[in-house]
Amino acid sequence: MLKKTVLQKFDKELFKNSVIYNVKTLYRKTLEEATQQQIFQAVAYAIKDVIVDNWMNTQKEYAKQDPKTVYYLSMEFLMGRALGNNLINLQAYNDVAEALEDLGIDINLVEDQEPDPALGNGGLGRLAACFLDSLTTMGYSAYGCGIRYRYGMFKQEIRDGYQIEVPDNWLADGNPFELRRPEYAKEVKFGGYVNVYVDENGRNNFKQEGYQSVKAIPYDMPIVGYGNGIVNTLRIWDAEPVECFQLESFDKGDYQKAVEQENLARNIVEVLYPNDNHYAGKELRLKQQYFFISASVQEAVEKYMRKHDDIRKFHEKVTFQLNDTHPTVAIAELMRILMDDYYLTWDEAWAVTTKTCAYTNHTIMAEALEKWPIELFSRLLPRIYQIVEEINRRFIAQVSQQYPGDQNKIAKMAIIYDGQVKMAHLAIVSGYSVNGVARLHTEILEKQELRDFYEMMPEKFNNKTNGITQRRFLLHGNPLLAQWVTDHVGNDWITDLSKISGLKIYAEDEKAQQEFMNIKYQNKVRLARYILEHNGVEVDPRSIFDVQVKRLHEYKRQLLNILHIMYLYNELKNNLQLEFYPRTFIFGAKAAAGYRNAKLTIKLINAVADVVNNDPSIGGKIKVVFIEDYKVSNAEWIFAAADVSEQISTASKEASGTGNMKFMLNGALTLGTMDGANVEIVEEVGMENTFIFGLSSDEVIRFENYGGYNPMDIFNNDPDIRRVLMQLINGTFAPYDTELFRPLYNSLLNTQSTSKADMYFILKDFKPYAEAQRRVEAAYRDEANWAKSAILNVACSGKFSSDRTIQEYVDDIWHLDKVVLPKRVEKPKAK
Ligand code: HBZ
Incomplete structure (x- = not known):
C-alpha cells in the first residue's frame, strides 16, 4: 500500500497519489472512470490509513499509561x-479539499456520497x-x-x-x-x-x-x-x-x-x-x-x-x-x-x-x-x-x-x-450515580419522579446539563460563521468554547452585525437551494426562517406550531393588507412508525403547506416546508440557516433538548417554553435575547396533579382558536376527507378518546405562543437589534459545549485520567 502518515505533515502529492492508487486497487479504474461513490471510498481509505496509525499509537500509549x-x-x-468530521478533527479539511480540487473533485460531492x-x-x-x-x-x-x-x-x-x-x-x-x-x-x-x-x-x-x-x-x-x-x-x-x-x-x-x-x-x-x-x-x-x-x-x-x-x-x-x-x-x-x-x-x-x-x-x-x-x-x-x-x-x-x-x-x-x-x-x-440531563430535569427527578430514591440515597443524585460538539455543529456545519468567529476571537473556541464569549464586544458593532447577517443570509441561500432541490418549494432567503426540527412527539408540540400557522393564515386572509413580515416555517421530523397522532401531524403540516404555499392571494408571505428525512447531515445546514429556534415543548416534559443548543451556537434566537435546558439558555443569554412564553413546569405539574384543565372553556371563549380547530374537521385542509384530522381534534378536546383532553396544554399555551410570535416579528424588523441578539446568542453558548459536560462527568462521576501523547519525533528520511 502507498502512504505512510500522509497527514502528519500534509503531503498533498502523497495524498493525491493515494486516492488514485486506491481507486485503482479497489475498482481497477482510473479517477476519470470512477463513480462518485468509488471516489468517496478511495478518499475514505486514504484518510483511514492515517487514522489507523494514530489509532494504534493511541492504544499503545493507553497500554503504557x-x-x-x-x-x-x-x-x-x-x-x-464520518469523512468530513474526521478531516475536521485531523485539521486537514482545507488541505484535502484543495488536493481534491487539483484532481478536479469537489469535496462536498464526495462527502455527500457517504451514507x-x-x-x-x-x-x-x-x-x-x-x-x-x-x-x-x-x-x-x-x-x-x-x-x-x-x-x-x-x-x-x-x-x-x-x-x-x-x-x-x-x-x-x-x-x-x-x-x-x-x-x-x-x-x-x-x-x-x-x-x-x-x-x-x-x-x-x-x-x-x-x-x-x-x-x-x-x-x-x-x-x-x-x-x-x-x-x-x-x-x-x-x-x-x-x-x-x-x-x-x-x-x-x-x-x-x-x-x-x-x-x-x-x-x-x-x-x-x-x-x-x-x-x-x-x-x-x-x-x-x-x-x-x-x-x-x-x-x-x-x-x-x-x-x-x-x-x-x-x-x-x-x-x-x-x-x-x-x-x-x-x-x-x-x-x-x-x-x-x-x-x-x-x-x-x-x-x-x-x-x-x-x-x-x-x-x-x-x-x-x-x-x-x-x-x-x-x-x-x-x-x-x-x-x-x-x-x-x-x-x-x-x-x-x-x-x-x-x-x-x-x-x-x-x-x-x-x-x-x-x-x-x-x-x-x-x-453509584444517577444524573439528569438539565438542571430543571434533575430537580423534577429529585422532587417528583424519583423522590423516594432521592430521599433514601441523595448522595447518588447529580445533574449534568447536556452539551453538543462545536466541532461538528459550527466548524463543520457552518464554515462561514466558524471563520468569522475565528477572525474575531482566535481559534481557541474549537477546543474551549467558553472563549467564544469574546464575541460579546462585537454585539453592538455595526460592521460585525452586518457581517453576521450576511453570513446568515448566505446560509439561508444554501438551505433554500437544498429545499428547492429536495422539496420543489421556492423559499425566499430574505424571509424569517423559523425552524422546528426534532423527533415528532405530542409533547414537543409540533401541533401547536402548525395550528398557529393556520391561525396566521386566517389572519392574513381576513386582511390581505395586514402588515406581515414574510416567514418561512420549516419542519423536519420523523414519527415512530406506529405513532398515529404523530404521523397525522406530519400529514397536517404537509396539507397546510399545500394550501398556503399555493394561495397566490397571500403573496408568498407564509411558506411552510417539511424537510424530508431530517438527519444529522442536513441538520448541520438547517441550524446554520435558522433565525428562530422553536423549542416549544410542554414545560417539564423535555428533559433537556440539544437541538436548542445547536441553534443557539449558530445564532438563532430561541422561541420557547421554560423547559429542559431552555432555562439555562435563557440564564446565559438573557431573557431579552429570547422569546419565552407559556406555562411553567410547576404550573403544568400542578394542573396534572389536580385533574388538568378544561380545554372546552378555551374553545368556547376564543373564536380564533375555535376557527382553527373547526378547520381540522371541516375539510379546509383535507376537502377529500373531512374526517382525516379528527383524531387530532379529539386529542385536544377529547370528545371520544380515552386519554385526557389536551394533555400537552396546547390550547392553554396557544395565545401566549401567538403573542410571543408577534414579539419575534417586531424584533426581526429591527435588523440591528436582531443581529445584536443573534451575536449574543453565539457569544453566550460556551456553556453548551459537550466538552464542558464531559469534564463534569469526569470530575464528578468517572474520575478518568487525562492522557497526553508524547510528541512524535519524525524519523529522518532514509537517503
Ligand atoms: O435525550 C432525549 C430527551 O428527550 C431530550 O430531552 C434530551 O436532550 C436527550 C439527550 O439527553 N431522549 C431520547 O432521545 N430518548 C430516546 O431516543 C429513546 C429511545 C428509545 C427508548 C426511549 C427513549 O426506548
Missing part, C-alpha cells in the same frame, strides 16, 4: 457522516456521539459500546403528505471506516435453565444449560480527537450464528434448534427500534439489550484482566455509564461474571459493581419507562433474573429496615413488583 477507561454503554450512537449512519433515534443517540467526540478531543480513554444494526433509523419519504418508512441499507456499499475484529468475538447465551453444582472447593457453581447462543463480533470505528492525535473506539457488535453448536445440534438431530439459533443471530441486530421516548416491550428488544451488553461487559473484564490480576479492583480502572435504562442488564451481567467466572462472593461482587455502574436518566415520560414482565425476563435471561431477584430481595430488606412497616414504600421502590422488573429502579439501586 493504563488510564481509567469509561465504557459508554448505549443502544444508540447517532454518528452522522449517514443513523444508529439512533434522536437526542439520546446524538448525545452519545457528541460525548465520544469530546472524550477523545479532551484526551480521555473511552469506548462507545453499541449495536451494529443492519438497518438504522428508517429513511423518511413523504408521499402525498404522508410519511413512508423506507429501510436504510447504510452498509450497502460497505463502510470504509470500520474494522472487523473477529479475534474479540464473544458468546452470548439466551434461555435454558440454571443448574447449581457444588465443586471440589465446596463452592456453588451456577451453570446455564439448554440455552441458545449467538456469537457477537465487534466492528470498531475510529473516533478521532481534534488536533491531538488521539483515536478512541466505537465498538459496535454484529451477530453471527455459533457454528460449532449448529454441528453439535445436527449430530443430535436437533435440526430445529440449529435453525432457531441461526434465526436468532439474523434477527437480533436486524433493525433499530424507531421509537423515541416510548417503550415497546418487545422480546427482541430485550435480546438486543442483553446481546450487546453481555459482549461488552465480557470484553471489558477480559481486557482488564489482561493487564491486572485483582478483579476486586476493577472499578479503579473501569467505569460503565448507562445511557438511559436500555443497558441496565449490565449490572446483573457484571455480577454474574464476577461471581460465576471469577468466584467472588456476593458481597465482593456487589462492592465492585456498585462502584462501576452509573446511570443517566433522559426522560420522565411515563410511557418511556422500561418494565419487563417477569415471565419474559426470566425465560430469556434465567441467570440474570436470579441475580436481579437477589438484588431486589436485599434492597427490600434495606427499605423495610429504614422505613419499618411502610408497605407503600416497598410498592413504590421495589425493583420487582406487580409481575414486572423495573429497570430504572435496578439502575438506581445498583449504581
Whole structure:
C-alpha cells in the first residue's frame, strides 16, 4: 500500500497519489472512470490509513499509561457522516479539499456520497456521539459500546403528505471506516435453565444449560480527537450464528434448534427500534439489550484482566455509564461474571459493581419507562433474573429496615413488583450515580419522579446539563460563521468554547452585525437551494426562517406550531393588507412508525403547506416546508440557516433538548417554553435575547396533579382558536376527507378518546405562543437589534459545549485520567 502518515505533515502529492492508487486497487479504474461513490471510498481509505496509525499509537500509549477507561454503554450512537468530521478533527479539511480540487473533485460531492449512519433515534443517540467526540478531543480513554444494526433509523419519504418508512441499507456499499475484529468475538447465551453444582472447593457453581447462543463480533470505528492525535473506539457488535453448536445440534438431530439459533443471530441486530421516548416491550428488544451488553461487559473484564490480576479492583480502572435504562442488564451481567467466572462472593461482587455502574436518566415520560414482565425476563435471561431477584430481595430488606412497616414504600421502590422488573429502579439501586440531563430535569427527578430514591440515597443524585460538539455543529456545519468567529476571537473556541464569549464586544458593532447577517443570509441561500432541490418549494432567503426540527412527539408540540400557522393564515386572509413580515416555517421530523397522532401531524403540516404555499392571494408571505428525512447531515445546514429556534415543548416534559443548543451556537434566537435546558439558555443569554412564553413546569405539574384543565372553556371563549380547530374537521385542509384530522381534534378536546383532553396544554399555551410570535416579528424588523441578539446568542453558548459536560462527568462521576501523547519525533528520511 502507498502512504505512510500522509497527514502528519500534509503531503498533498502523497495524498493525491493515494486516492488514485486506491481507486485503482479497489475498482481497477482510473479517477476519470470512477463513480462518485468509488471516489468517496478511495478518499475514505486514504484518510483511514492515517487514522489507523494514530489509532494504534493511541492504544499503545493507553497500554503504557493504563488510564481509567469509561465504557459508554448505549443502544444508540447517532454518528452522522464520518469523512468530513474526521478531516475536521485531523485539521486537514482545507488541505484535502484543495488536493481534491487539483484532481478536479469537489469535496462536498464526495462527502455527500457517504451514507449517514443513523444508529439512533434522536437526542439520546446524538448525545452519545457528541460525548465520544469530546472524550477523545479532551484526551480521555473511552469506548462507545453499541449495536451494529443492519438497518438504522428508517429513511423518511413523504408521499402525498404522508410519511413512508423506507429501510436504510447504510452498509450497502460497505463502510470504509470500520474494522472487523473477529479475534474479540464473544458468546452470548439466551434461555435454558440454571443448574447449581457444588465443586471440589465446596463452592456453588451456577451453570446455564439448554440455552441458545449467538456469537457477537465487534466492528470498531475510529473516533478521532481534534488536533491531538488521539483515536478512541466505537465498538459496535454484529451477530453471527455459533457454528460449532449448529454441528453439535445436527449430530443430535436437533435440526430445529440449529435453525432457531441461526434465526436468532439474523434477527437480533436486524433493525433499530424507531421509537423515541416510548417503550415497546418487545422480546427482541430485550435480546438486543442483553446481546450487546453481555459482549461488552465480557470484553471489558477480559481486557482488564489482561493487564491486572485483582478483579476486586476493577472499578479503579473501569467505569460503565448507562445511557438511559436500555443497558441496565449490565449490572446483573457484571455480577454474574464476577461471581460465576471469577468466584467472588456476593458481597465482593456487589462492592465492585456498585462502584462501576452509573446511570443517566433522559426522560420522565411515563410511557418511556422500561418494565419487563417477569415471565419474559426470566425465560430469556434465567441467570440474570436470579441475580436481579437477589438484588431486589436485599434492597427490600434495606427499605423495610429504614422505613419499618411502610408497605407503600416497598410498592413504590421495589425493583420487582406487580409481575414486572423495573429497570430504572435496578439502575438506581445498583449504581453509584444517577444524573439528569438539565438542571430543571434533575430537580423534577429529585422532587417528583424519583423522590423516594432521592430521599433514601441523595448522595447518588447529580445533574449534568447536556452539551453538543462545536466541532461538528459550527466548524463543520457552518464554515462561514466558524471563520468569522475565528477572525474575531482566535481559534481557541474549537477546543474551549467558553472563549467564544469574546464575541460579546462585537454585539453592538455595526460592521460585525452586518457581517453576521450576511453570513446568515448566505446560509439561508444554501438551505433554500437544498429545499428547492429536495422539496420543489421556492423559499425566499430574505424571509424569517423559523425552524422546528426534532423527533415528532405530542409533547414537543409540533401541533401547536402548525395550528398557529393556520391561525396566521386566517389572519392574513381576513386582511390581505395586514402588515406581515414574510416567514418561512420549516419542519423536519420523523414519527415512530406506529405513532398515529404523530404521523397525522406530519400529514397536517404537509396539507397546510399545500394550501398556503399555493394561495397566490397571500403573496408568498407564509411558506411552510417539511424537510424530508431530517438527519444529522442536513441538520448541520438547517441550524446554520435558522433565525428562530422553536423549542416549544410542554414545560417539564423535555428533559433537556440539544437541538436548542445547536441553534443557539449558530445564532438563532430561541422561541420557547421554560423547559429542559431552555432555562439555562435563557440564564446565559438573557431573557431579552429570547422569546419565552407559556406555562411553567410547576404550573403544568400542578394542573396534572389536580385533574388538568378544561380545554372546552378555551374553545368556547376564543373564536380564533375555535376557527382553527373547526378547520381540522371541516375539510379546509383535507376537502377529500373531512374526517382525516379528527383524531387530532379529539386529542385536544377529547370528545371520544380515552386519554385526557389536551394533555400537552396546547390550547392553554396557544395565545401566549401567538403573542410571543408577534414579539419575534417586531424584533426581526429591527435588523440591528436582531443581529445584536443573534451575536449574543453565539457569544453566550460556551456553556453548551459537550466538552464542558464531559469534564463534569469526569470530575464528578468517572474520575478518568487525562492522557497526553508524547510528541512524535519524525524519523529522518532514509537517503
Ligand atoms: O435525550 C432525549 C430527551 O428527550 C431530550 O430531552 C434530551 O436532550 C436527550 C439527550 O439527553 N431522549 C431520547 O432521545 N430518548 C430516546 O431516543 C429513546 C429511545 C428509545 C427508548 C426511549 C427513549 O426506548
